[in-house]
Amino acid sequence: MTGTREVTPDRFRDVMRHVPTGVAVVSALGPDGPAGLAVGSFVSVSLDPPLVGFFVARTSTTWPRIEPIGRFCVNVLGEDGEHVSRAFAVSGGDKFAGVGWRRSPMGSPVLDGALAWFDCTLHSVSQAGDHVFVLASVHDLSVRPAGRPLIFCHGTYQRLGSRPGPRT
Numbered sequence: 001m002t003g004t005r006e007v008t009p010d011r012f013r014d015v016m017r018h019v020p021t022g023v024a025v026v027s028a029l030g031p032d033g034p035a036g037l038a039v040g041s042f043v044s045v046s047l048d049p050p051l052v053g054f055f056v057a058r059t060s061t062t063w064p065r066i067e068p069i070g071r072f073c074v075n076v077l078g079e080d081g082e083h084v085s086r087a088f089a090v091s092g093g094d095k096f097a098g099v100g101w102r103r104s105p106m107g108s109p110v111l112d113g114a115l116a117w118f119d120c121t122l123h124s125v126s127q128a129g130d131h132v133f134v135l136a137s138v139h140d141l142s143v144r145p146a147g148r149p150l151i152f153c154h155g156t157y158q159r160l161g162s163r164p165g166p167r168t
């Protein structure tokens with residue numbers, strides 16, 4: 001007899017941990033200072049108009065601070081950014097302590113050493129199970145062309161290894 005096995009959270013996690021992602025920090029500047037969280041779900045959505053997206057857990061304490069600001073930067077971390085990811089993947093505390101940043105053209109924090117950054121405004125937020133899907137309009141963007149991305153896979157931070165750097 002054929003049948004499907006229940007997709008429990010443990011099975012889901014056990015399979016998804018084999019799927020590599022980049023690592024990005026979503027950062028915003030509000031009246032009470034900068035706020036940010038690490039996401040592995042950053043994705044390009046649309047070229048025309050330029051849209052990007054990411055998923056945020058409904059338990060996030062930082063997203064409710066960023067959403068009303070309505071603008072933020074998505075900072076894609078380079079391979080030397082593991083300590084930055086760790087700082088922004090915790091709940092609470094001063095995540096920006098020891099992390100340098102400057103303002104983007106729209107005033108959001110661009111983290112020092114980011115491989116790429118996207119200056120965004122909030123387009124829409126939709127429900128997605130125990131997460132929300134955040135869709136954002138891109139107003140400016142930049143990259144360190146010779147840089148390499150930080151990768152997260154198998155529960156650990158990884159680098160691209162022997163692959164040659166990108167052609168610039």
Ligand SMILES: Cc1cc2nc3c(=O)[nH]c(=O)nc-3n(C[C@H](O)[C@H](O)[C@H](O)COP(=O)(O)O)c2cc1C
Pocket residue numbers: 023036037038039040041042054055056057059060061062063085088089090091092152
């Ligand atoms: C590599 C990596 C990827 C992550 N990706 C996401 C993500 O896509 N969405 C999310 O909500 N949390 C993600 N997290 C967890 C959040 O960074 C973490 O739960 C968050 O910072 C909690 O803090 P907050 O309560 O300040 O929002 C990720 C963590 C790591 C280490």
